[in-house]
Amino acid sequence: MIVAEESYGRLFFRFLRFGxxxxxxxxxxxxxxxxxxxxxxxxxxxxxxxxxLAVYQVLPGPEAHELCVYFxxxxxxxxxxxxxGLGFMLPGFGLMFALSWFYVMVGITSPVFxxxxxxxxxxxxxxxxxxxxxxxxxxxxxSWLCSLAALAAITQLVGIxxxxxxxxxxTGYMLMMRQQRLAALTVCGxxxxxxxxxxLMAGHSAALPVVAAQESVAVQRPSLLRLFGSGLRxxxxxxxxxxxxxxxLQHDAVMVGxxxxxxxxxxxxxxxxxxxxPLIIFSTFVGYLGGGPLGAFLLTAGIFLPAFAFTxxxxxxxxxxxxxxxxxxFLDGVTAGVVGLIAxxxxxxxxxxxxxxxxxxxxxxxxLALYRWKANAAVAGVVIGAGxxxxxxxx
Numbered sequence: 527m528i529v530a531e532e533s534y535g536r537l538f539f540r541f542l543r544f545g546x547x548x549x550x551x552x553x554x555x556x557x558x559x560x561x562x563x564x565x566x567x568x569x570x571x572x573x574x575x576x577x578x579l580a581v582y583q584v585l586p587g588p589e590a591h592e593l594c595v596y597f598x599x600x601x602x603x604x605x606x607x608x609x610x611g612l613g614f615m616l617p618g619f620g621l622m623f624a625l626s627w628f629y630v631m632v633g634i635t636s637p638v639f640x641x642x643x644x645x646x647x648x649x650x651x652x653x654x655x656x657x658x659x660x661x662x663x664x665x666x667x668x669s670w671l672c673s674l675a676a677l678a679a680i681t682q683l684v685g686i687x688x689x690x691x692x693x694x695x696x697t698g699y700m701l702m703m704r705q706q707r708l709a710a711l712t713v714c715g716x717x718x719x720x721x722x723x724x725x726l727m728a729g730h731s732a733a734l735p736v737v738a739a740q741e742s743v744a745v746q747r748p749s750l751l752r753l754f755g756s757g758l759r760x761x762x763x764x765x766x767x768x769x770x771x772x773x774x775l776q777h778d779a780v781m782v783g784x785x786x787x788x789x790x791x792x793x794x795x796x797x798x799x800x801x802x803x804p805l806i807i808f809s810t811f812v813g814y815l816g817g818g819p820l821g822a823f824l825l826t827a828g829i830f831l832p833a834f835a836f837t838x839x840x841x842x843x844x845x846x847x848x849x850x851x852x853x854x855x856f857l858d859g860v861t862a863g864v865v866g867l868i869a870x871x872x873x874x875x876x877x878x879x880x881x882x883x884x885x886x887x888x889x890x891x892x893x894l895a896l897y898r899w900k901a902n903a904a905v906a907g908v909v910i911g912a913g914x915x916x917x918x919x920x921x
Contacts, residue, residue: 532601534609541594541613548590548618548802549906552768555590555804563597570600584857586764587833588804591615595837604838611834618803619810623822625797626814638917645888645916646796647789647879649909652892653799654872657769662865670702671862677714678866683873684725688777690717692763692863699859748783753813753821756783757828760809764829765861768805771829773867775812776875785816788878799909806830884919888912 548555563569582589598610666672674695681691694717701710760774794811813825895908
C-alpha cells in the first residue's frame, strides 16, 4: 500500500475539490476517487480498493463519503480522515444551506418559482422510481427478499413503525438462510397478524397516513435534540444508497413531526438533485425547515456522523464483522425491507406531486431520460430540464 505524503491543508483541499466535482451520484463520485487515488496515484491496490468498497456498500451511509474518510485516514490518521470527509461534504452542505435560506426567507410564492418547482417535483418522483428499480435489482435477488420488500411496503402503508418492520425483515431472512424455515415463517407470520390486528383496531384509518399528503405543518417546531436524533437514526439506516434515507426523514419530518409538508420535502429533494453532492445532503434542507440554521447543522451532523465513525473508530472491526455470513444475511433482509419502505413512501409523495396530466407528462419524460441518459450530469440535467418545462407548462 502506497499513500502520498500530504499536509493537512493539501489533503483537505484535495477532497474539497472532489466535493466540488461530485456530480452524477455515487457511481460517478466513486469512479472519480478511484481514478485519481487508485489508478493514477496508486495510494492502494485495485484489489484492496474493491475490498474496502465492498465493506462500505454493506454498511449504512453514502459510500463515496466513507471512501474519502478512509483515504484521508490512510494519509494522515484520524484527523486526516475527518478533514477529508469534511472537505468532500462541505461544498454540498454550503450550497444546500444557502438554498434553504433562500427558500425560507424569500420563498417560492411567485408564479415563476411555483411553476419551476412543480416541474422539479414531478422529476423527483421519477428519480425515486428509478432508484427503487436500481436498488431493487441488486437487493432483491430471490423470491424471499422480494416477499420481504412487499411485506415492508404493506406494513408501512398500514402504519407499522419502520424499525419493527426492518427488524422482522432482517431476522426473517437470516433465519431462512440458516435453513430455519419454520422459524422464519413464524416470525413473519406473527408480524403480519399483528399488523392486521393493529389496522383493524384502528378502524382502517392507519392506512391513510403514508398515502395522504400533508397540507399543513405543526405550529410547534422540533427541538434541536430531536433533529439531531432524527439525523443520527436516519444515518444508521441508509442501507443501499442515499435514496434509502427518504422514508426515514419523511416519517420524522412530515408524518410525525409535521414541521414540513410533502411538497416541501419534494422541493428539498429537487434542490439536492442539482448540487454536486450526495443526495443525502437534502437532510440540510429538512433540518433548516425544522430548526433554522442550527437545525440544519445538527440534522446534517447526525446523518453524517455514522459515515465518519464507521471508518475513524472501527474500520478494521467492520471489515471482520462484514465477513460473517449471518450478519450479511441480516443486512440483506434489512435492505430488502428498506426497498419496500421507499416504494410505500413514494405513493404519498406521488399524490402530492403528480396532481394532473401535465405533471404526469413531466414525470414520464423524466423517467425516460433517466433510463436513457447515462452521463454524470443526468440527475441534475433532468431536474433542471423538468423545472424549465414546468415553467412553460404550469404558468
